[in-house]
Amino acid sequence: MKKSERRYALVAFLEQDPFATDEQLADRFGVSIATIRLDRNALHIPEVRERIRRVASDRQDDLRSLDEQELVGRLIKLELNRYAESELIIQPVHVFRRTNIVRGHVLFAQINSLAIALMDADVALTAKTEMRFYRPVHLEEVVRARVDVIGVHGDVVRCRASCQVNSEVAVQGIVWVQKDPSNLGAEFMDEGEAR
Structure with missing residues (x-):
């Protein structure tokens, strides 16, 4: 999978499961944890703890x-x-x-x-x-x-x-x-x- 395809898929996956860890994402996309972190940083996606905090603050x-x-x-x-x-x-x-x-x-x-x-x-x-x-x-x-x-x-x-x-x-x-x-x-x- 090309980098651009992986990053698109990463965004789509995290919309469905915002609590996925970097380790789980690395397994899912068949890349290293470091690659997932680089992808997240490039896409301005925070680490899992921050994603959890943001979702929790969205409750109504x-x-x-x-x-x-x-x-x-x-x-x-x-x-x-x-x-x-x-x-x-x-x-x-x-x-x-x-x-x-x-x-x-x-x-x-x-x-x-x-x-x-x-x-x-x-x-x-x-x-x-x-x-x-x-x-x-x-x-x-x-x-x-x-x-x-x-x-x-x-x-x-x-x-x-x-x-x-x-x-x-x-x-x-x-x-x-x-x-x-x-x-x-x-x-x-x-x-x-x-x-």
């Missing part, structure tokens, strides 16, 4: 249903009652020591806390989930989570959720969030009784 709404420190991962985008995105860099505390594979509850916690954060409510709780794990996630990988509202029935909000690493799906599923905790489970009890 403020959290209501939980404090930011209760969120698992760093909040990137938030439009209350529409969608939210976060990213989590996998640290040693997140993985099994022997295999360096992330513990499943960490990925679930990232999705679950993001679904709660998405709600334009003072209090919101998880009512039900259906998750499927597709690939293991390893130490130092960056997990990008997204939760989208896909339906509302009374106080219950149905959300599509996914976690990706390098555009590969790691976890995907549905989360139902109850905005009024006094009615938690009532919607699902009615469904079960109707069958």
Whole structure:
């Protein structure tokens, strides 16, 4: 691939995955890390930490249903009652020591806390989930989570959720969030009784 083609592809790739590291970009384009750094400098693309900071400052709404420190991962985008995105860099505390594979509850916690954060409510709780794990996630990988509202029935909000690493799906599923905790489970009890 010619330098001009690679640089064009680099810009396009970083628009899709702004959190890719220089090492990941070097692997993707089959060049050295030094070459990627030269390309970034020539294109005025900042290093990954600055890209993360810029994306985080672009989020639009403020959290209501939980404090930011209760969120698992760093909040990137938030439009209350529409969608939210976060990213989590996998640290040693997140993985099994022997295999360096992330513990499943960490990925679930990232999705679950993001679904709660998405709600334009003072209090919101998880009512039900259906998750499927597709690939293991390893130490130092960056997990990008997204939760989208896909339906509302009374106080219950149905959300599509996914976690990706390098555009590969790691976890995907549905989360139902109850905005009024006094009615938690009532919607699902009615469904079960109707069958």
